[in-house]
Amino acid sequence: MSTPPPIRTESLTVTLGASTVLRGVDMTVRDGEAVALLGANGSGKSTLVKALVGVVPIRRGQAWVYGQDVTTRRIDFRRIGYVPQRVTAAAGVPATALEVVTSGLLSSARLRVGRAGRVRAMEALEQVGLADRAKDSVQIFSGGQHQRVLIARALVRDPDLLVLDEPLAGIDRASKQALAATLRGLRAAGRTLLVVLHEPGELGPLIDRAVVLRNGRVVHDGAPPPAVPGHDAPGHDHEHAHAGEGPPDHHVPELTVDWRTGEEVR
């Protein structure tokens, strides 16, 4: 019997308040893939990842993480690292980067972290290039450094699947590059990545496949936008290569929608 994929959804429908935010989403993320979730503001990207980690309820359809039905709330969170959108590691609490990362090892069944845990936390900080800042208070960190601390916190359990919601948003160029290097390393080590993005930017080269949402529906599932160096640089004219110019080794449908809006390209 084949092993279940890291993520699978079938006709996934989510209603929040009065609005139906996801409308029958079918998506699979296979082992070792790096998938970008793209689409305009409000298209439902964050809601989709929140549904996958059990933060928002599923109205209709189903979602499985490593074969586990997420509605049963028995997801094995040791296998998943999730970094939500735009949160800071500090939230007014005076903690060092090492303490924040170490807290990723805590659970209701594990309230103390021993020496091995602290070593593991240092390794996770090393992975995001912040080992030298381990003892610093996160209150003095930049937005990008916060993001890296939170990614280290997600990595400390050595998850097989990492779900990142807009990891590049509002962070400085050096942090973007450090993050891209971290994610390249994880992908090379066979980890699975699902990343919500506004712009492929620095992460473009490591994306295998793009899923584009529009109004809560999948309008493209296939070739990623072509990698354009410096795409998010100020003044970039947003010219893109056309269908057929994508990476040759991906047997996936060509991108026929604008990945920023989900609208069809004519």
Ligand SMILES: Nc1ncnc2c1ncn2[C@@H]1O[C@H](COP(=O)(O)OP(=O)(O)OP(=O)(O)O)[C@@H](O)[C@H]1O
């Ligand atoms: N708790 C909520 N109650 C009602 N509507 C909500 C709630 N959370 C999100 N929405 C709505 O759902 C839609 C999708 O939001 P979501 O955050 O998933 O979009 P997104 O594609 O991630 O957007 P962005 O790129 O701006 O982060 C939006 O119209 C939003 O206003």
